[in-house]
Amino acid sequence: xxxxxxxxxxxxxxKTPKSSNPRLLGGSASHACVAASFFAKTNxxxxxxxxxxxxxxxxxxxxxxxxxxxxxxxxKTFHWSGEYEVNMNNRRTLATELGVFETFTPELPESLRDxxxxxxxxxxxxxxxxxxxxxxxxxxxxxxxMDLWLNIALESLLKLLRRxxxxxxxxxxxxQLTKEDNLPAALRKIHRLGPKYxxxxxxxxxxxxxxxxxxxxxxxxxxxxxxxxxGAGDSFVGGLIGYLASRTGSIDSNLRRAIVHGSAVASxxxxxxxxxxxxxxxxxxxxxxxxxLEKMTCF
Amino acid sequence: xxxxxxxxxxxxxxKTPKSSNPRLLGGSASHACVAASFFAKTNxxxxxxxxxxxxxxxxxxxxxxxxxxxxxxxxKTFHWSGEYEVNMNNRRTLATELGVFETFTPELPESLRDxxxxxxxxxxxxxxxxxxxxxxxxxxxxxxxMDLWLNIALESLLKLLRRxxxxxxxxxxxxQLTKEDNLPAALRKIHRLGPKYxxxxxxxxxxxxxxxxxxxxxxxxxxxxxxxxxGAGDSFVGGLIGYLASRTGSIDSNLRRAIVHGSAVASxxxxxxxxxxxxxxxxxxxxxxxxxLEKMTCF
Numbered sequence: 001x002x003x004x005x006x007x008x009x010x011x012x013x014x015k016t017p018k019s020s021n022p023r024l025l026g027g028s029a030s031h032a033c034v035a036a037s038f039f040a041k042t043n044x045x046x047x048x049x050x051x052x053x054x055x056x057x058x059x060x061x062x063x064x065x066x067x068x069x070x071x072x073x074x075x076k077t078f079h080w081s082g083e084y085e086v087n088m089n090n091r092r093t094l095a096t097e098l099g100v101f102e103t104f105t106p107e108l109p110e111s112l113r114d115x116x117x118x119x120x121x122x123x124x125x126x127x128x129x130x131x132x133x134x135x136x137x138x139x140x141x142x143x144x145x146m147d148l149w150l151n152i153a154l155e156s157l158l159k160l161l162r163r164x165x166x167x168x169x170x171x172x173x174x175x176q177l178t179k180e181d182n183l184p185a186a187l188r189k190i191h192r193l194g195p196k197y198x199x200x201x202x203x204x205x206x207x208x209x210x211x212x213x214x215x216x217x218x219x220x221x222x223x224x225x226x227x228x229x230x231g232a233g234d235s236f237v238g239g240l241i242g243y244l245a246s247r248t249g250s251i252d253s254n255l256r257r258a259i260v261h262g263s264a265v266a267s268x269x270x271x272x273x274x275x276x277x278x279x280x281x282x283x284x285x286x287x288x289x290x291x292x293l294e295k296m297t298c299f
Numbered sequence: 300x301x302x303x304x305x306x307x308x309x310x311x312x313x314k315t316p317k318s319s320n321p322r323l324l325g326g327s328a329s330h331a332c333v334a335a336s337f338f339a340k341t342n343x344x345x346x347x348x349x350x351x352x353x354x355x356x357x358x359x360x361x362x363x364x365x366x367x368x369x370x371x372x373x374x375k376t377f378h379w380s381g382e383y384e385v386n387m388n389n390r391r392t393l394a395t396e397l398g399v400f401e402t403f404t405p406e407l408p409e410s411l412r413d414x415x416x417x418x419x420x421x422x423x424x425x426x427x428x429x430x431x432x433x434x435x436x437x438x439x440x441x442x443x444x445m446d447l448w449l450n451i452a453l454e455s456l457l458k459l460l461r462r463x464x465x466x467x468x469x470x471x472x473x474x475q476l477t478k479e480d481n482l483p484a485a486l487r488k489i490h491r492l493g494p495k496y497x498x499x500x501x502x503x504x505x506x507x508x509x510x511x512x513x514x515x516x517x518x519x520x521x522x523x524x525x526x527x528x529x530g531a532g533d534s535f536v537g538g539l540i541g542y543l544a545s546r547t548g549s550i551d552s553n554l555r556r557a558i559v560h561g562s563a564v565a566s567x568x569x570x571x572x573x574x575x576x577x578x579x580x581x582x583x584x585x586x587x588x589x590x591x592l593e594k595m596t597c598f
Contacts, residue, residue: 087480181386183503184521204482205504206516217505217518217595222483256598296516297596299555 001139001245002041002066005032005238006106006131007121009046009070013081014230014273016088021228024274025056026080028121028144031231034275035265036119036242037063038283043112045069045131049077049100059279068109075100088226089203108134117245120164121234122146125156132163140244140251142166142197144237150176158193165251166197168237174200183208184215197255199240201233209259213252218259219297221267221289228273232266235278239265239286257290264289300438300544301340301365304331304537305405305430306420308345308369312380313529313572315387320527323573324355325379327420327443330530333574334564335418335541336362337582342411344368344430348376348399358578367408374399387525388502407433416544419463420533421445424455431462439543439550441465441496443536449475457492464550465496467536473499482507483514496554498539500532508558512551517558518596520566520588527572531565534577538564538585556589563588 012026029046036042043066050072060067076099084091106127116139120128128143135141141164149157150173161167167190171183180186183200187210190198198210202220209216240262247254264286271277311325328345335341342365351371359366375398383390405426415438419427427442434440442463448456449472460466466489470482479485482499486509489497497509501519508515539561546553563585570576 089480181388182523182525184523202504205501208521215521215595216598217521218598219516222507222514222516224481224483226481260598294598296514297598299515299517299559299593299596 001116002043003036003117003119003241003245004043004045004069004108004112004115004131004135005029005036005119005121006045006127007032007119007123007234008078008101009044009048010078010080011052012230012274013079014228015081015083015094016228017084017086021273023053023079024276025059026231026274027078028123028231028234030275031234031269032119032121032238033060033065034063034278035235035238035262035269036245037065038239038265038281038286039242039261040117040245042066042242043069043115045106045108047071047073047100047104047106049073049075052077059275063279066112069106069112071104073100082230084228088229091230106131116140117241118142119237119241120144120160121237125149125153125160128160129156129163132160140165140241142168142237142241144168144233145173147173147176161190162194164195166199167195168199168201168233170201170203170233197251199259201236203229203232206263207236207259209255211252211255216256216259218256218263219293220263221293222296223267223270226270227277229270230274232269235269236262236266238262260290260293261286264293300415301342302335302416302418302540302544303342303344303368303407303411303414303430303434304328304335304418304420305344305426306331306418306422306533307377307400308343308347309377309379310351311529311573312378313527314380314382314393315527316383316385320572322352322378323575324358325530325573326377327422327530327533329359329574330533330568331418331420331537332359332364333362333577334534334537334561334568335544336364337538337564337580337585338541338560339416339544341365341541342368342414344405344407346370346372346399346403346405348372348374351376358574362578365411368405368411370403372399381529383527387528390529405430415439416540417441418536418540419443419459420536424448424452424459427459428455428462431459439464439540441467441536441540443467443532444472446472446475461493463494465498466494467498467500467532469500469502469532496550498558500535502528502531505562506535506558508554510551510554515555515558517555517562518592520562520592521595522566522569525569526576528569529573531568534568535561535565537561559589559592560585562592
């Protein structure tokens with residue numbers, strides 16, 4: 001079955017102590033769509049300006065990402081620039097230029113309103129609502145977010161949580177949202193806000209799923225070298241929903257393996273700048289990392 | 300088979316924002332011995348002063364901990380006092396009074412020199428060497444440490460690493476020792492220092508074993524409430540070696556389950572001040588948490 005992803009489509013300029021990488025393809029929707037595309041037909045809902053390089057459109061197309069709902073308008077593409085410290089754990093934003101994103105109102109063509117798997121990737125909660133409003137009968141809706149929306153759009157985000165099956169956030173966001181340092185306590189509070197499934201991303205420490213069946217603790221794939229973690233969380237949730245859409249059977253019976261597939265895909269994202277490495281991976285290479293994760297966790 | 304543990308035997312005074320707990324039984328050897336005692340006959344190598352409460356000797360005896368190598372001498376027992384912040388993650392040392400520890404020279408009675416499982420719990424590396432020198436033919440030697448010894452006794456610790464099968468340290472210590480932020484890279488460097496098995500403790504994020512068979516990623520048991528994490532690392536390695544000593548078969552075939560048993564035992568340690576909670580647990584209750592960890596990780 002197919003997937004629809006709304007999120008940001010951006011040009012990212014990423015500095016590290018060793019290199020400068022201007023105008024990479026980035027944004028939550030770009031990362032999530034490419035990750036999902038390894039498993040299922042994926043459709044992108046986003047907006048780019050007329051400065052958007054055609055090589056990036058070609059990249060989407062090589063991954064067979066549906067672009068019917070990608071708006072191309074006059075103006076500048078959303079541009080983010082950031083700088084990582086030497087250990088690649090801390091980053092700071094140097095500049096954010098919204099460009100055409102400022103007036104983005106996603107409209108789904110008729111053909112996309114019946115897509116069953118919906119990923120509301122990191123973007124303003126109002127836009128997540130607006131896309132969800134247009135989907136007729138979603139089978140599974142998962143939302144991601146970031147600290148910014150907890151700070152400036154909490155009310156809209158809380159409303160969204162009552163409308164989604166699953167919610168993904170990172171550990172510091174979970175603490176911020178619940179005022180709980182203890183993860184199991186935070187998870188309980190987040191369930192009370194609506195979602196049946198809550199997934200907390202912990203970076204190199206993996207992720208935790210909380211569901212009615214209990215907790216699932218998944219490792220991150222251990223990497224000898226992290227080149228650029230930008231988009232790893234987006235790739236994780238993209239891989240996760242792509243895998244789910246590729247399976248028959250219930251969400252409950254597939255979600256754990258979906259999370260592990262998300263971890264495996266996200267590991268490729270971290271091995272190159274922007275989408276450089278992940279676009280070169282293959283389904284068998286992903287499956288190999290999933291098997292490696294199985295070996296690393298069985299006892 | 301039986302276990303010998305050398306480490307500190309202390310009185311711990313632990314403050315939290317909510318309570319003050321003076322003169323609890325503490326020290327790396329106390330925590331490790333109690334944890335190991337659930338699985339195997341365990342012998343304590345340590346020293347206490349004549350202020351050491353008899354109720355704590357009774358506690359050791361209830362756990363059938365061999366006290367032949369526990370020196371009782373005139374003077375004050377080692378006393379540590381510390382204070383935890385509200386989230387129970389950060390602690391600061393308020394006072395350390397070495398007392399009788401200052402002149403500690405562990406001497407093993409003849410009966411303990413053939414004990415096959417040796418835990419060199421956190422203590423000065425010179426004392427770890429001194430105990431290891433007295434063991435005739437150890438089957439398995441594991442050493443723990445702390446940042447203090449990396450700072451003031453690195454040379455002796457590095458010598459020790461060439462003499463042990465396994466080395467346990469926490470993630471910040473692994474970074475400090477190797478100057479590597481990346482965990483797989485740090486693990487490789489630590490193997491080059493000697494140990495066949497390296498186990499990195501990551502607190503609530505669990506632990507990672509690196510061995511010739513590859514990596515094993517183990518979760519911590521998720522707790523709704525952490526009362527006092529003091530001694531959790533000592534309990535972890537104590538449970539680990541106790542479980543190993545209780546098994547037939549090779550170290551390689553048992554080490555993963557030993558780590559999970561260590562995690563389960565350590566979780567009880569965190570649920571009470573000092574040894575209050577762990578002394579009330581049972582082998583079946585530990586087994587239940589091991590089964591829960593199995594359920595939490597299988598996919």
